[in-house]
Amino acid sequence: MSSLSTPESRAVSPGGPDPLLVLLDPAARQADGESVRIARDVLRGGADCKVALPETGAELDRLLAHRGRRRPVVIGSDQALQRVLQSLHRQRELGAEAVGVVPVGRPGAVGVARALGVPGEPVAAARAVIRGGARKFDLLVDEAGGVVLGGVRIQPRGRRAPLRSLWAKLAAAERGRAPGRDEERTRLRIEADGRLLADLHHSVRLLQVNLPADAGVMELVLRRPGTAHRLRAASLTVAGPGFGYEADGCPCGPVHSRTWTVQAGAWSLLLPNAA
Missing domain, CATH: 2.60.200.40 (Tumour Suppressor Smad4)
Incomplete structure (x- = not known):
């Protein structure tokens, strides 16, 4: 089953963390399932989470289009983050809200996220999603929408x-x-x-x-x-x-x-x- 909702969702108190749509990169689960589990548990412990494992681009697009108020959070590589931003850009929602990422993968696969200032340790990165602040970054966009x-x-x-x-x-x-x-x-x-x-x-x-x-x-x-x-x-x-x-x-x-x-x-x- 590709979409994995949490068995229980914690209610978010007024002024508390935004509800999250946690998107798992399948390659991250294969490369370091323990780090994925730790990050997921920290996020679940601090916010109302829906966890999903999109297996196709169309499924990812659908999850993002129907996320409601949930903030997108990626657990995975730079390329998994890029794929989410690509989908949000296509849906004209890229600048609507900040996204979160917990880098999981080989050092060469998470170098961009680390260079942007995301902690490399899963607990610290997950806590930044829940308690951190948003910072704007530039983006390269090509004529085909990439x-x-x-x-x-x-x-x-x-x-x-x-x-x-x-x-x-x-x-x-x-x-x-x-x-x-x-x-x-x-x-x-x-x-x-x-x-x-x-x-x-x-x-x-x-x-x-x-x-x-x-x-x-x-x-x-x-x-x-x-x-x-x-x-x-x-x-x-x-x-x-x-x-x-x-x-x-x-x-x-x-x-x-x-x-x-x-x-x-x-x-x-x-x-x-x-x-």
Whole structure:
């Protein structure tokens, strides 16, 4: 059964914690079921919770669309969080309320959440959901409606990294990701805020895009043979004869063109209150 409601729901007293919709990443349960159980128990002990295990993208969309007043909380990886934000963005509810996350997974799978300030220990992260405060963060949004929390990487050669989460696999399928090894894609046209950085006759070794906190812009690193450029921009367009990329570690593409734009303060995350 994919949707697991708590047997008992605690009534929320006036001024108490918001009721929660706790979304379990299936990969997190497999990777560290004990941490998932601990986080779930802490959340249940402090707030009225409905716990669900969405197994498809459509089921996740349905749970979020019918959550009522419940605040979405993810127990899982960065890609599980990204999938929830993607669904909320599609439903035009991304900025309606802060979301919570309890990072569970390998260190490389929860790096974005940790970088944003979420505690790595499940009890501390769950308590931040119940007692913490909301902080706004920027978001990268592409022309197809895809969202990126941390960054984008285009490296023409090399093998794609394995997907870390069932939700990541669903997201990759929606984005048209083809399995297997990337073909060499060294010729790209790259524009940042309308400024031409590389054209199709240039060979590109790496394009790294990071989204620093509260900056309102993205940070770009472009490496070509014998040179490297570092700059900031609010929008980025990449075009070429079919290229793949990684968004928050999730392989995407191939596509012929992609434009990312920074949306300042587009979403809010629950973090521990400052001491």
